[in-house]
Amino acid sequence: MKIHLELNGEVMSATLADNPTAREFAAMLPLTITMHDLFRREKFGALPCAVSATGTRTLSYEIGDIVCWAPGPDLAIFHGHDGQTVSGAVHVLGKLDAGAEAFAVPGPVQVRIVPACGQAAHGTDVGSGRDQFRALPTSRMPGISSAASSGRSSA
Numbered sequence: 001m002k003i004h005l006e007l008n009g010e011v012m013s014a015t016l017a018d019n020p021t022a023r024e025f026a027a028m029l030p031l032t033i034t035m036h037d038l039f040r041r042e043k044f045g046a047l048p049c050a051v052s053a054t055g056t057r058t059l060s061y062e063i064g065d066i067v068c069w070a071p072g073p074d075l076a077i078f079h080g081h082d083g084q085t086v087s088g089a090v091h092v093l094g095k096l097d098a099g100a101e102a103f104a105v106p107g108p109v110q111v112r113i114v115p116a117c118g119q120a121a122h123g124t125d126v127g128s129g130r131d132q133f134r135a136l137p138t139s140r141m142p143g144i145s146s147a148a149s150s151g152r153s154s155a
Helices: 018-025
Strands: 002-007 010-016 029-039 043-044 065-069 073-077 091-096 110-114 118-127 131-135
Touching: 010 018, 010 065, 018 091, 043 110
Parallel strands: 029 118
Antiparallel strands: 002 010, 002 110, 010 091, 029 043, 029 110, 043 073, 065 073, 065 091, 118 131
């Protein structure tokens, strides 16, 4: 499944892994997360609920990996590598197709994560507690034309 992440007006595509934890994450979309710095290698933020602790866990990561610290509710995106392994294994949810360096900015950032299908979606903005209903803007999402967004997609 493809998703889009919006950060500071820039839209990045990512591909989710084919595993149960990634499917749990996809079911939470769309959502907005405030992400914070950790070790100048990743941004992390709380999901609206924890994902299960089932599935494959790893201590390693690559730049661009989107991971979940299960069974906790934290999502992390790696934008740098310091040669260290992570403490307490993570579940790999997916990987940014490009643009990981956009997350290497100081301080907290707001990240909007949506399915890449361009259809109307429902989700929760974390921190606001408000449900969000809106059609996803296809004009700012690479690879989706207005004509393509009028049909259903199984991506």
